[in-house]
Amino acid sequence: AQSVTQPDIHITVSEGASLELRCNYSYGATPYLFWYVQSPGQGLQLLLKYFSGDTLVQGIKGFEAEFKRSQSSFNLRKPSVHWSDAAEYFCAVVVSGSARQLTFGSGTQLTVLP
Amino acid sequence: NAGVTQTPKFQVLKTGQSMTLQCAQDMNHEYMSWYRQDPGMGLRLIHYSVGAGITDQGEVPNGYNVSRSTTEDFPLRLLSAAPSQTSVYFCASSWTGTDGYTFGSGTRLTVV
Numbered sequence: 158a159q160s161v162t163q164p165d166i167h168i169t170v171s172e173g174a175s176l177e178l179r180c181n182y183s184y185g186a187t188p189y190l191f192w193y194v195q196s197p198g199q200g201l202q203l204l205l206k207y208f209s210g211d212t213l214v215q216g217i218k219g220f221e222a223e224f225k226r227s228q229s230s231f232n233l234r235k236p237s238v239h240w241s242d243a244a245e246y247f248c249a250v251v252v253s254g255s256a257r258q259l260t261f262g263s264g265t266q267l268t269v270l271p
Numbered sequence: 272n273a274g275v276t277q278t279p280k281f282q283v284l285k286t287g288q289s290m291t292l293q294c295a296q297d298m299n300h301e302y303m304s305w306y307r308q309d310p311g312m313g314l315r316l317i318h319y320s321v322g323a324g325i326t327d328q329g330e331v332p333n334g335y336n337v338s339r340s341t342t343e344d345f346p347l348r349l350l351s352a353a354p355s356q357t358s359v360y361f362c363a364s365s366w367t368g369t370d371g372y373t374f375g376s377g378t379r380l381t382v383v
Contacts (some may be wrong), residue, residue: 166311189369191371193374199376199377200275200361200374200375200376200377201314201361201363201374202374203371203372203373206370206371208369247313247314251368251369253369255321256319256321256327256368257302257321257365257367257368257369258302258304258316258319258329258368259304259306259314259316259363259372260316261306261313261314261315262313263311263312263313264313
């Protein structure tokens, strides 16, 4: 079945530490890939996106993500986490076609320790 | 530039009542969507539109109705509210559907 999986429900890191959030997808062809962030009580903000080209994409707020076709993965990374990065992070895909709607993973809640 | 505007921000309904959640965007986006967000389940697509006059069902459409008479507006109607519809609702819009969606700030709905 087509799906987006975020295997980590909750991740805790210390401020200044590096971060990697995992995302795997299961689709016949490579979909458009996105990472969104949701701060408490807020809507979702687009961090970065990928469809083709360089497999390492840069986004806003110092985030980057790497696409690995062989692993059907699109993991989000940040070299040094700030306390303001505490939020929920969603991986999402759009499949080419007429609908072009987002399908989301279940999210990863990030806690940042001082 | 307001982006995507959702109203109201909070709403409490009694079981069986109906209401409309409003969504408006000022970016001339063709694609618009409604999602509900429930703990541990991410965001699930309720209904979507790929242009004025064109709507279709998403993953969880039961109990909801939509219309798209203009490019700017995409209201979501709850026909007869049920406690299972207690959720946070998000509206989103996009120019091409593959360039990324812009989200509204959400409506927190409680059905008692």
